Amino acid sequence: MASPTDFRAPDSAAAPALDRSRHAAPQVLDYLREQIIALALPPGSVLSRPEIAANFGLSQTPVRDALIRLAEEGLVDVFAQHKTVVSRIDLRAAKQAHFLRRSLELEIARTLAKTPDRELVGALRSVIVRQEQSLAAGDYEGLIDNDREFHRRMYEAAGVPDLYAVVRRHSGHIDRLRRLHVPFPGKGPSVIEEHRRILEAIAVGDQEEAARSVEKHLSGTLSWIDGVHAQFPEYVINDSAD
Numbered sequence: 001m002a003s004p005t006d007f008r009a010p011d012s013a014a015a016p017a018l019d020r021s022r023h024a025a026p027q028v029l030d031y032l033r034e035q036i037i038a039l040a041l042p043p044g045s046v047l048s049r050p051e052i053a054a055n056f057g058l059s060q061t062p063v064r065d066a067l068i069r070l071a072e073e074g075l076v077d078v079f080a081q082h083k084t085v086v087s088r089i090d091l092r093a094a095k096q097a098h099f100l101r102r103s104l105e106l107e108i109a110r111t112l113a114k115t116p117d118r119e120l121v122g123a124l125r126s127v128i129v130r131q132e133q134s135l136a137a138g139d140y141e142g143l144i145d146n147d148r149e150f151h152r153r154m155y156e157a158a159g160v161p162d163l164y165a166v167v168r169r170h171s172g173h174i175d176r177l178r179r180l181h182v183p184f185p186g187k188g189p190s191v192i193e194e195h196r197r198i199l200e201a202i203a204v205g206d207q208e209e210a211a212r213s214v215e216k217h218l219s220g221t222l223s224w225i226d227g228v229h230a231q232f233p234e235y236v237i238n239d240s241a242d
Contacts, residue, residue, distance in 0.1 A: 018056060025062035028052070029069050036075050036086055037175045038141060043235045045086040047076060075172045089236045091225060094174040101167050101174075102218050105151070108158040109210035113202045120157045121203045124150060128195050135188045143188055144179065150195055178221045180232055190220065 018027050032052070035041045047067065053060045067084050070076040074093055078084045112120065127150045134142030155164035181187055194217035201210035228236055 016056070018058075023062070024056070024058050025065040025069075028056060028058070028062055029066040032066060032070060033073075033075065033172065036070070037172060037179060039176060039179050041086050043086050043088040047084045047086065049084070073169060073172050088234075089176050089228070090173050091177075091228075091236060093170075094177055095222065097167070097170045097172075097174045098218060098222055100170055102215065104160075104163055104167065105154070105214050105218065106211045108154050108160070109198065109202065109214045110207040111158045112154060113205050113207040113210040116203055116205050117157060120153065121199065123153055124195070124199045124202075127153065128192060128199065131192050131195065135192065140179075140182050140188070143191070144182060147178075147191060147195075174221060176235075177224070177228060180228065180235070181221050181224050184224075184227075187220070191217070194220075 053063045071078045131146045197213040
């Protein structure tokens with residue numbers, strides 16, 4: 001992977017189009033967050049407010065607001081009157097995000113398995129097919145996007161879609177760990193197989209197996225922390241916590 005570099009605004013023809021019927025700041029926030037999580041803006045990248053504003057054809061105010069939100073999520077470090085830099089991956093924050101998501105999704109899995117829904121089962125199967133296609137094409141972004149879709153549909157089916165938004169806001173650090181982990185041999189197939197086991201347990205109404213499968217699925221990236229330190233020491237904040 002390339003070493004961190006300064007963010008440079010692309011040509012205006014390549015700039016992401018904004019929906020002018022919506023507020024600009026949330027759209028800039030979503031774009032920058034996705035670039036950070038995908039490691040297109042790796043830890044250490046300098047974010048230039050004027051260049052980002054020019055890229056979007058905006059004033060600097062919505063860009064400033066977006067950067068404030070990213071700072072609140074711990075994805076950037078803001079040095080007043082100096083610069084804004086994409087933060088390193090904080091393993092302590094990643095562990096807390098994992099704790100939150102695990103607590104919610106174990107209960108969600110049990111809830112969905114208690115009253116299996118054929119429409120949900122069909123939708124999740126379709127997501128798994130798309131993941132297989134992404135993996136076959138070496139499209140890791142597609143694989144990860146469909147991973148999110150798989151879990152988002154579970155939250156929606158359980159009647160708690162707002163909690164998915166809460167989890168997403170706290171998951172920037174662990175999402176970046178996942179993006180580093182997914183290309184490693186065997187990780188992509190294991191993600192798909194774990195999704196399949198979750199789906200099968202929900203489909204047959206086995207609440208405890210559904211919960212066990214979710215727990216195994218969510219533990220994978222955190223179990224790779226030693227590998228993160230070894231492979232990407234410049235990307236992470238050393239964490240002495242157990």
